[in-house]
Amino acid sequence: MLPKKIILLRFAIAIMVLFSFDLSAQKWLRNFNLFTIEDDKAIGLQVSKEIESNPAKFPILPEKGNEEVYKYVHGLTNKLLQSGKVAHAKDFAWQVKIIKDDKTLNAFAVPGGYLYVYTGLIKFLDSEDQLAGVMGHEIAHAALRHSTKQMTKLYGLDAIRQLVTGRKDAKMVEQMALSLASMKFSRKHEAEADDHSVHYLCGSNLNAAGAAGFFKKIKGKGGTPPAFLSTHPDPGNRVKDIEYKAQELNCRGDDSNRAAYDKIKKLLK
Numbered sequence: 446m447l448p449k450k451i452i453l454l455r456f457a458i459a460i461m462v463l464f465s466f467d468l469s470a471q472k473w474l475r476n477f478n479l480f481t482i483e484d485d486k487a488i489g490l491q492v493s494k495e496i497e498s499n500p501a502k503f504p505i506l507p508e509k510g511n512e513e514v515y516k517y518v519h520g521l522t523n524k525l526l527q528s529g530k531v532a533h534a535k536d537f538a539w540q541v542k543i544i545k546d547d548k549t550l551n552a553f554a555v556p557g558g559y560l561y562v563y564t565g566l567i568k569f570l571d572s573e574d575q576l577a578g579v580m581g582h583e584i585a586h587a588a589l590r591h592s593t594k595q596m597t598k599l600y601g602l603d604a605i606r607q608l609v610t611g612r613k614d615a616k617m618v619e620q621m622a623l624s625l626a627s628m629k630f631s632r633k634h635e636a637e638a639d640d641h642s643v644h645y646l647c648g649s650n651l652n653a654a655g656a657a658g659f660f661k662k663i664k665g666k667g668g669t670p671p672a673f674l675s676t677h678p679d680p681g682n683r684v685k686d687i688e689y690k691a692q693e694l695n696c697r698g699d700d701s702n703r704a705a706y707d708k709i710k711k712l713l714k
């Protein structure tokens with residue numbers, strides 16, 4: 446028989462091993478992603494096609510006749526992408542479409558860098574740094590592959606494989622397109638996207654805490670918060686966190702370019 450001390454020691458070691466496994470398992474689960482980078486691109490392409498062929502649900506503002514608005518939004522997106530801080534800046538699609546729906550205060554990203562922003566959000570915001578902040582937030586969701594991490598949890602491998610291998614299940618692609626447009630991320634992923642938005646903008650001429658402007662505005666309003674707010678009950682905390690991050694990174698830019706932004710808003714009327 447083993448002396449009592451050794452038994453106790455072994456027991457203690459077993460507990461420590463269990464604990465450290467538990468911690469790393471949690472971290473692993475949070476970042477667990479069954480998809481490859483190529484999957485993100487393939488899913489994004491399919492889902493973006495689905496979105497763009499469903500004008501009842503996603504009425505895309507045509508580029509023809511709205512060249513100036515698109516040029517502006519593309520310019521902002523490129524400013525973020527060219528910061529040198531965005532993962533997959535070179536290999537994701539980074540396509541931006543505007544959805545003509547003045548009632549929806551939202552923007553969303555599909556895997557592989559397909560970004561969608563509603564006219565309702567553009568009209569709701571006051572300045573360029575605010576829109577850049579929200580675009581940065583959405584770019585981060587795609588670049589950090591939050592959607593496919595979330596889809597791994599929601600759908601599981603079998604369903605996903607059908608999509609990726611092209612065994613087309615139209616109903617499912619449609620369902621995924623819809624779920625991606627209103628996907629609820631964890632608080633962790635939301636905070637991560639907020640942080641990255643500041644990071645991407647830091648070093649540019651714009652106020653890097655632009656995304657905070659959106660939360661400040663929405664806080665003053667009642668009504669239903671958009672999907673990307675609903676996992677986080679207090680926009681006030683997000684404002685504080687975003688502003689803190691900009692201070693911490695010592696971001697110097699303070700432009701908000703209201704006049705240029707107003708001009709774009711007027712073009713949407």
Ligand SMILES: [Zn+2]
Nearest residue numbers: 630635638673
């Ligand atoms: Zn988000």
